[in-house]
Amino acid sequence: MTVEAKKETLGFQTEVKHLLHLMIHSLYSNKEIFLRELISNASDAADKLRFEALGNDSLYEGDSDLKIRIEFNEPQKTITIIDNGIGMTREEVQDHIGTIAKSGTKQFFERLTGDQAKDSELIGQFGVGFYSAFIVADKVSLTTRKAGTAVSEGVRWESAGEGDYSIETVEKPSRGTEIVLHLKEGETEFLNDWRLRSIIKKFSDHISLPIVMSKEVVAEQDEENNEITPANIEDETVNSASALWAKSKDEISDEAYSEFYKHVAHDFQEPLTYVHSKVEGINEYTLLLYVPSRAPFDLWDRDAKHGVKLYIRKVFITDDAEQLMPRYLRFIRGIIDADSLPLNVSREILQQSKQISTIKAGAVKKVLGLLENLAETDGEKYQQFWEQFGNVIKEGSVEDFKNKERIAKLLRFSSSHTDSKVQNVSLDDYISRMKEGQDKIYFVTADNFAAAKNSPHLEVFRKKNIEVLLLTDRIDEWLVSSLSEYNDKHLQSISKGELDLDKFDTEAEKQQQAEISKDFESVLKQMQEVLADKVSEVRISHRLTDSPACLVTGAYDMSLNMERIMKEAGQAANMLGMGGSKPILEVNPEHALVNVLKNEQDDARFADITHILFDQTVLSEGGQLDDPSVFVHKLNGLLQSLLA
Structure with missing residues (x-):
């Protein structure tokens, strides 16, 4: 043995x-x-x-x-x-x-x-x-x-x-x-x-x-021959023993569809929705695809098999056909049964087959159509879907250029116009509420909802009652880098570049801003000298109403939030001037701390207050200070001088 x-x-x-x-x-x-x-x-x-x-x-x-x-x-x-x-x-x-x-x-x-x-x-x-x-x-x-x-x-x-x-x-x-x-x-x-x-x-x-x-x-009696069998x-x-997807939709009950989902997906719960379709022509195939009601536990496992099984004329071929569904739809479960492929199809043939590419494109259209219909007809169910799979769908805006517009229509976000962090605002919703003369979709990115909701960059938008989308998922940075516009409206980060809000200002406000900029020229120049190694420019802010200062990146530079994400991932860190483009410091001339600088005669004290302002903006942006003890020391010194 x-x-x-x-x-x-x-x-x-x-x-x-x-x-x-x-x-x-x-x-x-x-x-x-x-x-x-x-x-x-x-x-x-x-x-x-x-x-x-x-x-x-x-x-x-x-x-x-x-x-x-x-x-x-x-x-x-x-x-x-x-x-x-x-x-x-x-x-x-x-x-x-x-x-x-x-x-x-x-x-x-x-x-x-x-x-x-x-x-x-x-x-x-x-x-x-x-x-x-x-x-x-x-x-x-x-x-x-x-x-x-x-x-x-x-x-x-x-x-x-x-x-x-x-x-x-x-x-x-x-x-x-x-x-x-x-x-x-x-x-x-x-x-x-x-x-x-x-x-x-x-x-x-x-x-x-x-x-x-x-x-x-049971035993039977043959009366003619007087014999007993x-x-x-x-x-x-016991069962019908026929492929469910091959039947007409009229022959299949909702319960049968549900039980087939549980079988093919190895799931215990009901599916959220499904699509059953037969495509005829030169390239014939049938698909029965389901959206689960909850995300599978391997949703973020990039090595996990996709959830769509390939059959050829009702003969199972493989459940690892990546060519049948793109990565951003990896949560889809079900089957695709192709009539026109050879039974002895190999992995190499699957990868190179034009027929498979056509089937994949058709399947993606069906799934996107299914989700569009769900969003239009059942908002509650679509919200359930978004909470489970929203981050995955966002990948599609980056990966699937051909369907980018359709995917963008499915996206949902939090908004400055609501107090809830629930992502339930579509881009179409946002556009329907745009102010007269507004031609941009404004957004801000942050680590979490609280940071986005309380961002100093929002202050002028609240004042002018302009809605801002709050983007708090890590994928959002890649999303907005790929999705630059929607429905002819440019997507604009409120923390990058100059804000084009002067069209909403009165002539009196514009004149006042020009006078303030001239009045603070020397202060800005001195602050620039103090922070020369940390910022590219110090300028008057038109975004702030309550906060003393904020950090802004150039229109074409990487956002501070993105730099932070890259740093945490072990990539080169450019944040706040560390080895890359430096941010811009914008100051609020109406804030008491900034006005203190205007009248400060002591250069050392001026420098300390300037550094404190800068470090505060770093913290408010979710960043980390190079040396927190220096910040605390300068802040304590300032407080002690006020108490003297």
């Missing part, structure tokens, strides 16, 4: 123990889903075998009639799920069942509340899969053999769903997987032919391969 063939007892990964405990206690009210999950896994195994066998027919081992069998044994209190799909090796069993390798596992457990009802939603979002067996079973035995391997290379896995499991190499004549559930006390309701059939019809009718159960055919047992297909 080889080392591998021996029986081993191994401990579950800590996360598996936690998940098992949560599932058993939180999903108990919906325990019949165990059968749906195990049937879904069996269906996936059959799909994978069908695809692998396209290039190696011997994997069928003389049996190409793929099916799933459900059996129950009342005296032994067992339910058995059998498939003749791809099967697993010993290593695959340990990888897939002994551990959870899903991205976002840590965040998943951090979000659990201890409230069973709320936690059950999260568990469903995370995916329950094989472990759902332990909702009804106190012991599970899995026997499997990978297609194409020797009979002696079967694997048996057993566990009571507590701290450990056993695994051993066994003989298994047939390929595929057999799972035996030893039911807990009190779960005998599932040892019933009608109960199991009703669950299959409810949750798994859409599975495209047969799900069979045994049925007793004895009773016998026959297999009966």
